[in-house]
Amino acid sequence: xxxxxxxxxxxxxxxxxxxxxxxxxxxxxxxxxxxxxxxxxxxxxxxxxxxxxxxxxxxxxxxxxxxxxxxxxxxxxxxxxxxxxxxxxxxxxxxxxxxxxxxxxxxxxxxxxxxxxxxxxxxxxxxxxxxxxxxxxxxxxxxxxxxxxxxxxxxxxxxxxxxxxxxxxxxxxxxxxxxxxxxxxxxxxxxxxxxxxxxxxxxxxxxxxxxxxxxxxxxxxxxxxxxxxxxxxxxxxxxxxxxxxxxxxxxxxxxxxxxxxxxxxxxxxxxxxxxxxxxxxxxxxxxxxxxxxxxxxxxxxxxxxxxxxxxxxxxxxxxxxxxxxxxxxxxxxxxxxxxxxxx
Amino acid sequence: xxxxxxxxxxxxxxxxxxxxxxxxxxxxxxxxxxxxxxxxxxxxxxxxxxxxxxxxxxxxxxxxxxxxxxxxxxxxxxxxxxxxxxxxxxxxxxxxxxxxxxxxxxxxxxxxxxxxxxxxxxxxxxxxxxxxxxxxxxxxxxxxxxxxxxxxxxxxxxxxxxxxxxxxxxxxxxxxxxxxxxxxxxxxxxxxxxxxxxxxxxxxxxxxxxxxxxxxxxxxxxxxxxxxxxxxxxxxxxxxxxxxxxxxxxxxxxxxxxxxxxxxxxxxxxxxxxxxxxxxxxxxxxxxxxxxxxxxxxxxxxxxxxxxxxxxxxxxxxxxxxxxxxxxxxxxxxxxxxxxxxx
Numbered sequence: 001x002x003x004x005x006x007x008x009x010x011x012x013x014x015x016x017x018x019x020x021x022x023x024x025x026x027x028x029x030x031x032x033x034x035x036x037x038x039x040x041x042x043x044x045x046x047x048x049x050x051x052x053x054x055x056x057x058x059x060x061x062x063x064x065x066x067x068x069x070x071x072x073x074x075x076x077x078x079x080x081x082x083x084x085x086x087x088x089x090x091x092x093x094x095x096x097x098x099x100x101x102x103x104x105x106x107x108x109x110x111x112x113x114x115x116x117x118x119x120x121x122x123x124x125x126x127x128x129x130x131x132x133x134x135x136x137x138x139x140x141x142x143x144x145x146x147x148x149x150x151x152x153x154x155x156x157x158x159x160x161x162x163x164x165x166x167x168x169x170x171x172x173x174x175x176x177x178x179x180x181x182x183x184x185x186x187x188x189x190x191x192x193x194x195x196x197x198x199x200x201x202x203x204x205x206x207x208x209x210x211x212x213x214x215x216x217x218x219x220x221x222x223x224x225x226x227x228x229x230x231x232x233x234x235x236x237x238x239x240x241x242x243x244x245x246x247x248x249x250x251x252x253x254x255x256x257x258x259x260x261x262x263x264x265x266x267x268x269x270x271x272x273x274x275x276x277x278x279x280x281x282x283x284x285x286x287x288x289x290x291x292x293x294x295x296x297x298x299x300x301x302x303x304x305x306x307x308x309x310x311x312x313x314x315x316x317x318x319x320x321x322x323x324x325x326x327x328x329x330x331x332x333x334x335x336x337x338x339x340x341x342x343x
Numbered sequence: 344x345x346x347x348x349x350x351x352x353x354x355x356x357x358x359x360x361x362x363x364x365x366x367x368x369x370x371x372x373x374x375x376x377x378x379x380x381x382x383x384x385x386x387x388x389x390x391x392x393x394x395x396x397x398x399x400x401x402x403x404x405x406x407x408x409x410x411x412x413x414x415x416x417x418x419x420x421x422x423x424x425x426x427x428x429x430x431x432x433x434x435x436x437x438x439x440x441x442x443x444x445x446x447x448x449x450x451x452x453x454x455x456x457x458x459x460x461x462x463x464x465x466x467x468x469x470x471x472x473x474x475x476x477x478x479x480x481x482x483x484x485x486x487x488x489x490x491x492x493x494x495x496x497x498x499x500x501x502x503x504x505x506x507x508x509x510x511x512x513x514x515x516x517x518x519x520x521x522x523x524x525x526x527x528x529x530x531x532x533x534x535x536x537x538x539x540x541x542x543x544x545x546x547x548x549x550x551x552x553x554x555x556x557x558x559x560x561x562x563x564x565x566x567x568x569x570x571x572x573x574x575x576x577x578x579x580x581x582x583x584x585x586x587x588x589x590x591x592x593x594x595x596x597x598x599x600x601x602x603x604x605x606x607x608x609x610x611x612x613x614x615x616x617x618x619x620x621x622x623x624x625x626x627x628x629x630x631x632x633x634x635x636x637x638x639x640x641x642x643x644x645x646x647x648x649x650x651x652x653x654x655x656x657x658x659x660x661x662x663x664x665x666x667x668x669x670x671x672x673x674x675x676x677x678x679x680x681x682x683x684x685x686x
Binding site for chain 2 (some may be wrong): 004008012029044097100134
């Protein structure tokens with residue numbers, strides 16, 4: 001059995017037996033330290049040709065992105081304070097120093113913006129450029145777990161989805177001429193920025209704490225939408241043993257993007273938006289929307305019905321039809337993942 | 344300027360400006376947590392063709408080694424308790440699952456032996472197999488730093504050096520026929536084991552604490568010998584602003600290896616022995632040798648003389664001639680590093 005036949009979902013399932021039960025279920029790992037403080041740890045690998053390319057971003061963008069993607073996983077776990085990063089960098093010997101300098105400048109920019117320092121790392125030669133970043137942070141008021149959603153929870157997105165995929169399309173010039181030509185410059189700029197300089201939503205974790213209603217215990221299901229909004233909702237639904245219902249009219253789209261024919265698909269499956277998708281008590285979700293500009297309610301969780309399969313874990317609320325996305329990506333085949341778009 | 348022209352020493356120096364002052368000077372990073380406990384963090388990258396190959400070790404050996412190399416850096420910093428690892432694994436799609444299974448089995452074996460759990464990680468496709476491992480642990484009684492050696496300190500090695508390089512030579516069948524033929528089987532077995540299953544010397548850190556003489560404050564210079572004994576001694580001497588004097592008659596060699604013509608060179612520069620090399624008060628060093636079988640005194644530190652250069656930072660005690668090694672390895676050129684053998 002080769003990795004490309006196994007797929008990443010099955011691979012992660014098989015690797016889970018080497019870790020304590022449930023340890024690999026979430027975006028990041030929690031370590032309870034003395035004095036009640038909890039450390040959050042996450043590792044991400046970015047490989048040239050799969051996760052980035054010179055065609056779509058410069059080295060400083062890449063450094064920012066590598067940091068931001070990792071910090072997004074910390075935020076998705078409930079982290080409010082970044083401690084720092086270690087960076088494993090692999091690059092062939094003919095890589096210019098200027099590239100390395102750009103990458104570390106971008107990493108530093110993100111650390112200045114979001115807190116934390118470069119803690120250490122390792123450098124090596126290799127066939128291909130890649131970054132393996134480990135981020136460390138401290139948990140805020142409580143953890144956010146994929147499996148902590150419950151029937152009756154509201155589903156909330158901290159911001160619009162699809163912008164990063166639009167940015168990629170613009171950078172790769174893959175957009176049909178009429179869409180590209182009609183695009184307002186401000187949207188194009190926003191989209192490219194979303195792709196190159198994503199923001200980890202540590203601020204949303206702070207807003208979550210601020211908006212927690214009195215007498216409402218801390219229980220928040222959630223993950224980030226690095227693999228796409230649909231993948232995030234599906235992961236919460238399945239891990240929480242629920243079905244998710246999405247409101248088609250409430251898809252979190254940038255308003256200026258709504259006219260594009262690709263808008264709905266990219267919103268659901270474009271990926272790399274790095275927003276948080278949360279499942280929580282409706283009263284809390286309403287309160288969070290009040291204090292977090294850009295956040296919106298997108299649906300709800302309900303108890304799983306008999307016969308629910310992975311393919312029916314996310315349904316349209318109005319029609320009860322499965323929500324399908326078209327753009328999953330499998331890192332081992334360089335092809336769209338046939339099954340469910342989970343990376 | 345390309346990375347291969349820059350060299351790894353200069354590269355690390357340039358990257359240091361992106362981290363707090365001194366942050367990248369040591370084997371691992373220290374994070375002071377609440378309640379006085381200190382976390383130790385280290386990241387290592389192992390790339391196929393540079394750090395490992397199917398020709399010399401199976402996947403379970405590789406997994407063990409990846410864990411052990413990281414834990415060795417934790418030990419070199421003064422860590423006594425392992426918390427766990429995150430693993431970033433990159434492998435092409437045509438990699439068999441059996442290889443991945445072997446790697447994670449080896450990692451788990453090392454964690455069972457030395458403590459800690461698999462905390463998390465990430466998997467991706469890529470052109471080349473590689474592992475990026477981040478290890479977390481807790482500091483024991485105090486930190487061990489490269490720059491904490493002082494003139495008058497004894498230099499101590501926690502075990503023999505050169506065995507791992509001998510093991511590699513045997514596995515690559517690169518040993519001259521007369522040496523190979525004359526080798527006693529027990530030595531050959533020990534050497535191959537040293538290469539495939541190195542031991543991180545967390546036990547030596549415990550022994551260091553046990554042997555600390557009353558009224559002798561905690562101050563221990565040191566590093567591990569993953570890059571070779573000479574590189575370790577040179578790193579301590581230079582970072583501590585001292586010169587190191589090595590006793591030729593006291594080189595830490597496996598007794599059975601002494602007859603090999605390559606013995607001295609491999610002892611100094613073979614690398615990957617993963618012992619600790621320490622600089623500490625002579626009374627403490629004597630006490631440590633008493634409680635730690637295999638440990639031995641190998642020389643001392645003295646005040647730097649005027650005109651000391653990197654090339655004269657390590658001298659033979661009897662002749663005051665520079666100690667030179669032949670086998671540095673530069674990851675960016677795939678050639679012996681001309682300068683000083685530091686990886």
